[in-house]
Amino acid sequence: xxxxxxxxxxxxxxxxxxxxxxxxxxxxxxxxxxxxxxxxxxxxxxxxxxxxxxxxxxxxxxxxxxxxxxxxxxxxxxxxxxxxxxxxxxxxxxxxxxxxxxxxxxxxxxxxxxxxxxxxxxxxxxxxxxxxxxxxxxxxxxxxxxxxxxxxxxxxxxxxxxxxxxxxxxxxxxxxxxxxxxxxxxxxxxxxxxxxxxxxxxxxxxxxxxxxxxxxxxxxxxxxxxxxxxxxxxxxxxxxxxxxxxxxxxxxxxxxx
Numbered sequence: 011x012x013x014x015x016x017x018x019x020x021x022x023x024x025x026x027x028x029x030x031x032x033x034x035x036x037x038x039x040x041x042x043x044x045x046x047x048x049x050x051x052x053x054x055x056x057x058x059x060x061x062x063x064x065x066x067x068x069x070x071x072x073x074x075x076x077x078x079x080x081x082x083x084x085x086x087x088x089x090x091x092x093x094x095x096x097x098x099x100x101x102x103x104x105x106x107x108x109x110x111x112x113x114x115x116x117x118x119x120x121x122x123x124x125x126x127x128x129x130x131x132x133x134x135x136x137x138x139x140x141x142x143x144x145x146x147x148x149x150x151x152x153x154x155x156x157x158x159x160x161x162x163x164x165x166x167x168x169x170x171x172x173x174x175x176x177x178x179x180x181x182x183x184x185x186x187x188x189x190x191x192x193x194x195x196x197x198x199x200x201x202x203x204x205x206x207x208x209x210x211x212x213x214x215x216x217x218x219x220x221x222x223x224x225x226x227x228x229x230x231x232x233x234x235x236x237x238x239x240x241x242x243x244x245x246x247x248x249x250x251x252x253x254x255x256x257x258x259x260x261x262x263x264x265x266x267x
Contacts, residue, residue, distance in 0.1 A: 017083045018064040020056045023049025028093045028266070030056045031100030034132065034198055035186060037063030039172055044251055047259055052093065057083065059103065061187035071194040076103040077110055084114060093266055097121035097251060099198055109206035109234065118212040118235070119262060122220050122248050124227045125234045128199035134160050135170065136192050144182045150174060153182065202234055212238040213265045215258065217246040
């Protein structure tokens, strides 16, 4: 196994391995603050999934390859009995990994996503990102101004701007693989395969103001994850770990300990 095909991660702390997977357009950077706190009790691995952050870029992008990447990572670092947290797209990866390799996962935490299929809904974001020409938008301010024509929400732009970096002197670029993410956008909402089950303890955390997990989906969740608990994070939308980090941290620790 080539080391350059091992996912990039930030590893800190000691104890049971706790692996964290970010969402679509995200990266390990989004989880640094919480990662530091979790590292007081666990060996934390904040991972960049393929085509994101500082991990490798590939044309192929779907949940099967994301699960294979995670399996390779776990084998490379010789981990077992892991705790796994996944947010949004990372939650989909985490769910598929848990039903595929149940022996490797002790406890699963899925953040604001359910096993169902979601229709593609990132069109404005993808249009905005693909409208950027770094020869023209050659400063962070100009990139943000261009994105604002497509994405009025300041918070969403701020989140996306974390992926803009100086590739070389005077030349900006995106850290994620925009070409692959655009071409494979339909993959991000795919449902968990019918008939798959993970019987170990599973915690679903949903944002009070988010529409990603509905009450009507409890039946679907029960089918795949019979040993589950769904907890609502107050005053939070889809980015609940950033919007209410204290309750998020407390719920995760209570569940894991």
